[in-house]
Amino acid sequence: MTILGQAAELVLSADAELVGIVGLSLRVSLTATLIASLFAVPLGAALAIWQFPLRQVLIVISTSLMALPPVVVGLIIYLLLSRAGPLGHYGILFTPTAMIIAQSVLIFPIVLALTREAILPLNRDYKNLLDAWDVNPIQRLKTLIWDARFAVITGLLAGFGRALAEVGAVIIVGGNIAGFTRVMTTTIALETSKGNLQLALALGIVLLSIAVLINALIHWIGSFGRKYQVTR
Amino acid sequence: MTGLKLTDVSYSVDGIPLLHGISFMQKNEGINAILGPNGAGKSLLLSLIHGVIRPDMGLVTWDGVIAHRNKHTRGFVFQTPIVLRRSVRANLAYPLKIIGKSNSAAIDDMLELSHLSTLADQPAASLSGGEAQRMAIARALITRPAVLLLDEPCSNLDPASTKLIETMIHTFVADGGSVYISTHDLAQAKRLADVVLFIESGLLLEHKSAKSFFANPATSEAQAYLNGDL
Numbered sequence: 001m002t003i004l005g006q007a008a009e010l011v012l013s014a015d016a017e018l019v020g021i022v023g024l025s026l027r028v029s030l031t032a033t034l035i036a037s038l039f040a041v042p043l044g045a046a047l048a049i050w051q052f053p054l055r056q057v058l059i060v061i062s063t064s065l066m067a068l069p070p071v072v073v074g075l076i077i078y079l080l081l082s083r084a085g086p087l088g089h090y091g092i093l094f095t096p097t098a099m100i101i102a103q104s105v106l107i108f109p110i111v112l113a114l115t116r117e118a119i120l121p122l123n124r125d126y127k128n129l130l131d132a133w134d135v136n137p138i139q140r141l142k143t144l145i146w147d148a149r150f151a152v153i154t155g156l157l158a159g160f161g162r163a164l165a166e167v168g169a170v171i172i173v174g175g176n177i178a179g180f181t182r183v184m185t186t187t188i189a190l191e192t193s194k195g196n197l198q199l200a201l202a203l204g205i206v207l208l209s210i211a212v213l214i215n216a217l218i219h220w221i222g223s224f225g226r227k228y229q230v231t232r
Numbered sequence: 233m234t235g236l237k238l239t240d241v242s243y244s245v246d247g248i249p250l251l252h253g254i255s256f257m258q259k260n261e262g263i264n265a266i267l268g269p270n271g272a273g274k275s276l277l278l279s280l281i282h283g284v285i286r287p288d289m290g291l292v293t294w295d296g297v298i299a300h301r302n303k304h305t306r307g308f309v310f311q312t313p314i315v316l317r318r319s320v321r322a323n324l325a326y327p328l329k330i331i332g333k334s335n336s337a338a339i340d341d342m343l344e345l346s347h348l349s350t351l352a353d354q355p356a357a358s359l360s361g362g363e364a365q366r367m368a369i370a371r372a373l374i375t376r377p378a379v380l381l382l383d384e385p386c387s388n389l390d391p392a393s394t395k396l397i398e399t400m401i402h403t404f405v406a407d408g409g410s411v412y413i414s415t416h417d418l419a420q421a422k423r424l425a426d427v428v429l430f431i432e433s434g435l436l437l438e439h440k441s442a443k444s445f446f447a448n449p450a451t452s453e454a455q456a457y458l459n460g461d462l
Contacts, residue, residue: 122317125314126314126316128284128310128314129310129314129316131284132282132284132303132308132310133303133304133308133327133330134300134303134304135330139330143316143326147316147317147318148317225317227355227357227358228317228318228355228356228357229317229357230315230317230356230357230364
């Protein structure tokens with residue numbers, strides 16, 4: 001049987017090790033996406049809606065952070081969480097929690113920028129109407145996020161995809177410990193270096209399938225959202 | 233006096249004066265048409281009256297309260313309807329939600345009044361221009377405001393849509409509401425208006441009953457405007 005055939009068999013037979021790794025990857029990346037979006041979505045919306053001191057500085061910083069090298073993020077979080085670091089007493093280095101933190105930091109600027117981009121034009125469209133109704137700031141924020149929901153969800157999916165595909169930061173702060181912090185990308189890197197191509201390829205198939213699924217969702221949500229956009 | 237009062241209101245943009253020293257009082261009743269040529273300041277005056285923008289000088293009050301403090305007592309409709317990215321029904325529900333109410337009977341009434349019942353669950357973005365404007369008026373009326381402000385609501389609409397909108401306006405006034413409408417359409421102003429406010433180059437030149445304005449315009453500018461020369 002070819003390597004590809006063996007990899008496919010691992011996927012189709014729902015190999016326990018493979019399922020465990022995929023499950024952990026999804027759990028870590030989904031949690032990171034949720035945590036990042038909890039902060040990034042309202043802040044991205046606020047940057048789109050209001051003018052305030054240091055707004056431009058925040059935009060430049062958040063945009064620059066999109067290009068953060070994952071290994072640098074991993075290194076910084078490693079230093080913070082290591083025993084000698086300021087957060088070392090929590091003892092979360094080399095745990096899924098550390099991986100979640102690293103991925104949250106990495107995708108925060110992505111979700112923030114995409115949310116801001118989604119809400120900027122909508123705010124221009126709605127501003128006069130919301131001003132005329134005297135809508136308060138919280139209601140305004142909620143309204144704009146809700147009405148930009150399709151684009152915001154697309155941003156979240158992009159962030160999730162980025163988190164799932166990330167390897168540099170999680171391998172540093174997670175340690176790639178078998179059965180504990182080993183996720184799809186880090187396992188692929190490790191197993192390939194060991195010559196165990198079946199498992200690496202099986203995980204690659206799963207990762208690619210998830211990427212295709214995410215892109216299909218982005219496409220579908222985008223086309224659904226366009227129904228609600230005025231084109232007159 | 234209850235109603236609208238403007239005291240020496242002026243407004244300028246980048247140092248260019250757009251409205252100068254406008255003063256008038258008007259009771260909350262009937263239909264008040266704001267007339268004037270392009271660029272006279274009709275839309276700006278309407279926005280100042282509502283309190284969306286504040287004058288550089290002077291005071292705008294409604295029933296003695298500064299305009300921007302009681303905007304919720306009025307409905308405002310823009311020349312180009314602003315459509316929320318929601319269904320027609322959700323668009324109508326939105327102003328109620330803003331004031332912490334929900335009233336499905338009122339939504340159904342407004343859908344009926346605006347002839348949009350069959351489109352209630354469609355995305356509002358799919359409405360035609362006339363339908364969107366009717367929805368915008370229904371949305372402005374759903375909180376039962378005392379006053380409705382309409383900024384050229386029928387520009388670019390066909391006669392049938394215009395007629396439906398005028399019916400909505402008449403229904404609102406018959407129920408005790410008061411309307412301020414800016415319009416270019418003199419025929420529409422003659423059909424609707426009880427009172428005319430005529431402005432030219434940012435100055436309020438006439439404020440009188442519509443009957444008197446159309447029969448005997450006092451200023452040369454108004455005469456020129458009615459003759460189509462301004």
